[in-house]
Amino acid sequence: MKIAVSGKGGVGKTTFVATLARVFAENGKKVIAIDADPVANLAVTLGVKNVSQIVPISQMKDLIKERTGATSEEYGKFFQLNPTVSDLPDKLSLEQEGIKLMVLGAVKRGGGGCACPESAFLRTLLSHLIVQRDEVVIVDMEAGVEHLGRATVKAVNALIVIVEPGSKSIQTAFQVKKLADDIGLRAIYAVGNKVASDEHRALIEKGLSGIPVLGFISYNEKVLESDIVGKAVFSENSQLLDEVRLIKKNLEDCTK
Structure with a gap:
């Protein structure tokens, strides 16, 4: 399962x-979460x-130069568009709660983005993770729709758009859907978040007509509390876990 979240x-x-x-991960799956x-x-x-202390991969200039042959500071120098990256997920990931984490840092827009070694390196790494790795891969994409120019997004099993009650969030979901349609990505779903009432659910479902809603996550003060004390967002939060378990089941049913 390869999932992008926008x-x-x-x-x-x-x-x-x-x-x-x-x-x-709690179901025994190997998981790579990509920031x-x-x-x-x-x-x-x-x-x-x-x-x-975490250094985003985009800032690892020595590594990028080693693999591509250049950095963006070396203007006009030729560099590898498809550098070797297959060894990096195991070398550069952190493990937490049975989940491998990779922090990419700023990824320039695919297609219309900058033609620089850093961009080529990160695009190649992201493509390798999505296309060639056998773990569950979940990508936390930048806010908005800029990432949809990347060819790698075509390989995901599902693009999930997170939507909160409100017209701006719903509008963004349709912008994502339009651009995804343009590159041939049809498996687009939504999840309602910060839902505090039946009215919120109805607003999201009605507003997202044409985009399947996998489920809802309730407004949850423990999410804010976890940020304040610096613990995992799902720690001691059975409601959040149960709601996401149901969303996962619905996702698997939809992508069979």
């Missing part, structure tokens, strides 16, 4: 990615300590 900034993408990764959002919060959401 949505408007602040809707709870990272909370969902971390909890979904945990749910897959591809320039605002990298997946590590702390998984409960990783000393997150300030």
Whole structure:
């Protein structure tokens, strides 16, 4: 299962990615969670300590130069468009709660993005993870729709858009769907988050007409509490885990 998660900034993408990764891991699956959002919060959401010491792969200049033959500072120099990356998921991942975590850092837009060694390196690594690895791969994408230019997104089993009650979030979901349709990605689903009432559920379901809704995550003050104390978002949060377990089941049913 290869899953990309998108949505408007602040809707709870990272909370969902971390909890979904945990749910897959508790069933004995090998899981790689990838933080591809320039605002990298997946590590702390998984409960990783000393997150300030994590160096995003995009900032590993020596490694990028070793694999591509150049860095972006070397203007005009030829570099490898398809560098060797197959050994890196095991070398550069952290393990937390039975989940391997990779922090990519800023990934430039595929297709129309910058033609630089760092961009080529990260695109190749992301493609390897999605296409060639046999683990469950869950990618926390940058907020919005910019990532949909990347050819690697075509390989995912599902693109899940996280939506909170509100017109802006719903509008973003349709922007994601349109661009996904443009590149031939049909397996698009939504998850409602921060839902506090039946009215919220109805608003999301009605607003997302044409996008299947896999389920809902309730407004949950323990999510905020986990951030304050620096523990995993799903720690001692049975409601969140149960709701994401149901979403996982519905996802598996839809992608059989």
